[in-house]
Structures are given as C-alpha cells and as structure tokens.
Amino acid sequence: MAxxxxxxxxxxxxxxxxxxxxxxxKCAQACPFHAIVQADLFDGLRSMGTPxxxxxxxxxxxCLKCPPVCPSGALQRNLKEKEQVRMGTARxxxxxxxxxxxxxxxxxxxxxxxxxxxxxxxxxxxxxxxPKRCVGCGICERVCPAEPAAIVVRSATGKKR
Amino acid sequence: MKLTPIRRTVQVCLLVLLFLVxxxxxxxxxxxxxxxxxxxxxxxxxxxxxxxxxTLFTTRSLDTVLLLSMLxxxxxxxxxxxxxxGWLCPQNTLSELADxxxxxxxxxxxxxxxxxxxxxxxxxxxxxxxxxxxxLPLVSLLSAPGILSVQTARIVLEKTVGAELGLVGFIxxxxxxxxxxxxxxxxxxxxxxxxxxxxxxxxxxxxxxxxTRHCTRCHACAQACQLGLDPxxxxxxxxxxxxxxxxxxxxxxxxxxxxxxxx
Numbered sequence: 504m505a506x507x508x509x510x511x512x513x514x515x516x517x518x519x520x521x522x523x524x525x526x527x528x529k530c531a532q533a534c535p536f537h538a539i540v541q542a543d544l545f546d547g548l549r550s551m552g553t554p555x556x557x558x559x560x561x562x563x564x565x566c567l568k569c570p571p572v573c574p575s576g577a578l579q580r581n582l583k584e585k586e587q588v589r590m591g592t593a594r595x596x597x598x599x600x601x602x603x604x605x606x607x608x609x610x611x612x613x614x615x616x617x618x619x620x621x622x623x624x625x626x627x628x629x630x631x632x633x634p635k636r637c638v639g640c641g642i643c644e645r646v647c648p649a650e651p652a653a654i655v656v657r658s659a660t661g662k663k664r
Numbered sequence: 665m666k667l668t669p670i671r672r673t674v675q676v677c678l679l680v681l682l683f684l685v686x687x688x689x690x691x692x693x694x695x696x697x698x699x700x701x702x703x704x705x706x707x708x709x710x711x712x713x714x715x716x717x718x719t720l721f722t723t724r725s726l727d728t729v730l731l732l733s734m735l736x737x738x739x740x741x742x743x744x745x746x747x748x749x750g751w752l753c754p755q756n757t758l759s760e761l762a763d764x765x766x767x768x769x770x771x772x773x774x775x776x777x778x779x780x781x782x783x784x785x786x787x788x789x790x791x792x793x794x795x796x797x798x799x800l801p802l803v804s805l806l807s808a809p810g811i812l813s814v815q816t817a818r819i820v821l822e823k824t825v826g827a828e829l830g831l832v833g834f835i836x837x838x839x840x841x842x843x844x845x846x847x848x849x850x851x852x853x854x855x856x857x858x859x860x861x862x863x864x865x866x867x868x869x870x871x872x873x874x875x876t877r878h879c880t881r882c883h884a885c886a887q888a889c890q891l892g893l894d895p896x897x898x899x900x901x902x903x904x905x906x907x908x909x910x911x912x913x914x915x916x917x918x919x920x921x922x923x924x925x926x927x
Contacts, residue, residue, distance in 0.1 A: 522722040522799040525715050527701035528814045531821060532689045541818060544827035549800060552814065552828060574702035574711050575719055576727040 507658045508546060508555040509591055509641065511539050512563060513570035513582040517658075524577035526552030530569035538563050556590070558641025558656055563590065565616055565640050585616060591639030591656040593621070593632045599653035602629045611643035611654050630654075667908040671750075675757045682754060686817035699813035700754070701804060702733065709733035712810065713741075714857035718803035721796040741861035743927075745868060749848060749855045750907035755808035755832065756848055762836050763845060763890050775843045777850070779892060779903045784856040791853050803853050808832055810854075849891045849903060859902035869904060869911065870926040871895050879922045880915075888913030895923055 507517045511530050514520050531539040531554055538561040542550040556563050565585040570578040582588065593611075601608040612630050615622040621637040622630050632654070641656045685696045697704045702711040711733040720726050737748065749756055795802040804810060811828045818825055835847045848855060873879055879896065886894040888909045893900050895910045906925070914921045 518799065519723070522801070523719065525701050525711075525719065525801050526804040526814065527699050527715075527810070528817055529698045529702060529704070532686055532697055532699075532817060533694060535692065537690075537821060540822055541814065541826060552804070552826065572697060572704065574698075574704075574709060574733060575730055580729070 508542060508550060508553075509558065509639065509656060509658045511554050511556060511569045511578055512565065512567060512585075512588040512590055512638075513573075513579040514590070515577055515579070520577050521549055521553065523575050524553050525575045527574060528552075528554070529572045529574060530554045530578060533568050533572045535566060535568065536561055536564050539569060556641060558644040559652060560645075562641035562645040563588075564642070565638065585638060585640075586636075588638040588640070589659050590641075591659040592634045592637045593639065593641075593643050593654050593656050595630060595632050595654045597629075597653075599649050599651075600630065601649055601653070603653075608648065610646045610648055614642050614646045616640060616642060666912065668912045671907060674751050675754075678752050679754060679757065682813050682816040683820055686820040690821060699810060699817060701807065701810040701814070708736070710736050712807065712854060712857075713737055713861070714803050714807065714854045715801070715810070717857055718792060718795055718801050721792045722799055722801055724796075737858070738861050741858045742863060742866055744906065745862065745866050746855060746858045746902075746905035747867075748858055748905075749852075750905035753809045753848075753854075754812040755835065755852075756905070756907075758812070758832070758836065759839055759845055759848060760890060762840055766840050766844075771840060773842060773844050776892075777843060780850060781902055783850050784852075784859070784902070787851050788853045788856045806831065807854050808835060808847060808852065844892065845890050848905070855905065856902075862901060865927050867906060867925055867927050869895055869900055869906065869908075869923065871898065871923050873922050878916050882915060884913045884915050885910035885923055 510520060515523055528541055531541055538556050539554045542553045542555045544551055565588060567582060567585065570580050570582045573580060597603040609624060612622045612624050617636055617638060621633055622643060623633065625631050639656045639659055643654045644652045644656050647654050689697060695706050701715050711730055713734045716730050716734040719730060791802050791806060808831060811831055815825045815829050839846050885896065891903055893904055911921065911923050914923045916922060
C-alpha cells in the first residue's frame with residue numbers, strides 16, 4: 504500500500520483535492536524549481552494529471568508561488584508563511600541514517616528550511632525530527648547521502664491508499 | 665475580406681503560445697501562465713466554463729475566483745458564439761488538418777450520422793453525473809484542448825508526455841476512419857457548454873437572399889463545412905462554431921454574398 508503522493512503546499516485533504524483540482528498544470532508551470540510535476544497513469548487513474556512532488560528528484564523549496572495561481576482552490580490561495588505548510592512529515596530510519604550509524608553527517612539538519620526546528624541534533628549529534636514543526640518539504644530527503652534516503656517524507660494530505 | 669488566412673494565423677499563434685507560455689514561465693516570465701483549462705493574463709484569469717460547471721458537480725460548491733474567471737469566455741460566447749472552438753481550440757485545428765489529409769487520401773468513413781444536438785447534451789449529462797458520483801473531474805480528463813495544452817507544457821517543462829494524450833490519438837483515429845469530425849460535432853463537453861451561451865443577437869452565419877438573390881445553389885458552402893452542416897438549409901446551431909469556412913467558400917463574387925456573419 505503506497506502513501507498518498509506528496510502534494511504542493513496548501514493542498515486540500517486528498518479526497519477533496521482529487522475532486523477539486525482541475526488538472527490544469529498552472530502550479531507546475533509556476534514552480535521555479537520544477538519540483539511540481541504532473542502525475543502519470545502509473546500513479547493511478549485517480550491521480551492522473553494532478554500535481555505531485557517527488558522530493559528525491561526535486562523537493563519543495565517553500566517559495567509559495569504555487570498556491571496563489573491555483574484557479575480551483577485545490578491549493579488554498581491564502582497560504583503565506585512557510586511555517587504553516589503541512590505537506591507531510593519526515594520519517595527518519597535510524598538504521599540507515601549515517602549519523603545514527605556513527606558517521607559524522609548533518610546534511611538534513613543543515614538544509615532544513617525550518618532550521619534547528621523541524622530537525623534538531625541530539626546530544627549524540629544524531630538528527631531527530633519534530634513532527635509538530637516539520638512542514639514536509641522534502642529537502643532533507645533530497646540531500647540525504649544514504650541510498651535510498653534514510654529520511655523520507657510521508658504525505659499529510661490523506662490516509663494510506 | 666478573406667476569413668480563412670486570418671483564422672489560420674490565429675490557430676497557428678495559439679499553437680505557438682502552447683509551447684511559448686511554458687517556456688517563458690521556465691525563463692521566469694510569468695505574466696502569461698496556465699493552459700486551456702485555466703489561463704492567466706497577468707491579473708486577468710480565464711477558466712473554461714465547462715471546467716467550472718464540472719467543479720460545481722464534483723465539489724458541490726463553487727470557488728468565487730473560479731466563478732469570476734469564467735466570465736470572459738461566457739461573454740465571448742454570448743457575443744461571438746463558439747469561436748473558441750472554431751478559431752482557437754487546438755483539437756479543432758488538429759482535426760481540421762487530419763480531415764484535409766483524409767480527404768486527400770479519399771478515406772471513406774464507416775458511419776455518416778446526421779448532426780445530433782441532443783447526443784451532445786446526453787453525453788455532457790452522463791459525464792457530469794458520473795463526475796459527481798466518482799468525485800473526479802471527468803470534464804478535465806475529457807477536454808481535448810485542455811489535454812493538448814497541458815501536454816505541450818509538459819514537453820517543455822518535463823520533456824515528457826502523459827497517457828492523457830491517448831484521448832487525442834483516439835479522437836484522430838476515430839475521425840479518420842469511423843465518423844467525420846466526431847468529437848467536435850457530437851461529443852466534446854467543452855463545446856457543448858460553450859453552446860449554452862447563445863442569445864438572439866449572438867454572432868451567427870446567416871443565409872439571406874433578400875438583397876442579392878444570387879445564390880446558384882452550388883452547395884460549395886455545405887461542401888466546405890467539415891461538420892456536415894448546410895447553411896442554405898439552416899438549422900446550423902448549436903453545432904456551428906462560426907469558423908466561416910462556408911462564407912469563404914461561397915463563390916458568388918459580389919460585395920455582399922448571400923452568406924455572411926451577423927450579430
């Protein structure tokens with residue numbers, strides 16, 4: 504069972520999003536980082552054409568240029584502060600995390616846009632996610648040097664499919 | 665005045681824009697943004713009324729911004745008829761081109777149904793009810809102009825295309841071998857909704873011999889119509905999308921032809 508895909512910032516809950524989004528692709532065009540791509544048939548017929556973010560390829564840099572261009576309101580246009588974004592939550596797999604396995608690494612900590620908030624380093628210099636403050640942008644997943652990434656964002660917009 | 669060269673120019677300009685707009689967006693110039701589902705010219709937002717109607721069905725509510733952005737296409741349809749279909753829609757451009765090719769190849773279609781406005785309505789009704797039941801924007805998934813515009817943007821931005829393009833291929837194959845201009849003429853939900861916005865004064869093709877009485881009944885107009893309509897016989901609407909091919913085809917060389925656009 505796959506998670507619901509990661510949606511752009513400000514997305515309505517998944518079921519509502521699928522009904523409201525008109526598949527116009529304006530958000531994908533507005534994204535200066537080309538992080539928003541349009542889902543294809545292999546993402547499921549229901550998702551086809553909807554905007555998704557695949558953070559390992561290109562994460563969301565929280566510029567928030569996409570919500571204001573949404574014509575249908577599937578992305579809530581009044582989103583202004585990056586701290587308010589709730590795209591998902593980063594989950595850390597300590598068994599694969601280099602820092603937790605004894606190597607010095609703080610890639611995710613250094614690049615987290617909610618700096619020293621969503622990801623903190625504990626007394627052992629191991630990263631820890633604060634799910635209350637994590638916005639789910641996926642930058643940590645992008646920069647994680649482990650392969651596959653030891654830190655992965657789970658979508659917040661819906662239950663598991 | 666020649667209509668067809670002007671219309672061809674408009675059609676080509678739109679095709680160029682389908683690639684140019686996403687490319688400009690990529691360069692950081694976002695004044696023009698969007699696709700034929702919903703387009704933005706700076707602060708002016710334009711949304712396909714069929715898409716707005718669908719959203720009413722899928723969400724049982726209508727976003728104010730979405731409602732307001734439908735205004736311009738509705739006004740254009742009220743004044744000029746379905747000129748979006750005849751002059752702008754890339755699927756119409758593609759189908760017209762395919763129809764010319766099929767004509768050159770002397771393809772005989774398998775079926776020749778008469779224009780049926782009720783079929784269009786039934787098709788739209790089914791799509792909307794189904795969209796409400798499954799909670800998915802089926803008009804979006806069946807909007808050929810929308811799909812073409814999104815996929816051209818994806819070619820520019822993502823260097824890929826989606827499976828949605830299959831619908832366009834399907835339409836072209838059906839129109840090539842089965843029914844001439846089947847999509848625009850009988851099925852397209854976008855065109856059906858635009859056809860609702862028609863009043864007495866909406867621009868229309870008029871056949872009138874009052875002043876000239878020079879029609880020789882050569883039927884060049886009816887032959888020029890890819891939708892199989894006959895301007896002399898009348899009953900053109902709601903199928904006719906004011907492309908003007910019939911007026912252009914009229915061979916009577918007078919300052920005023922018996923066939924013309926009138927508001």
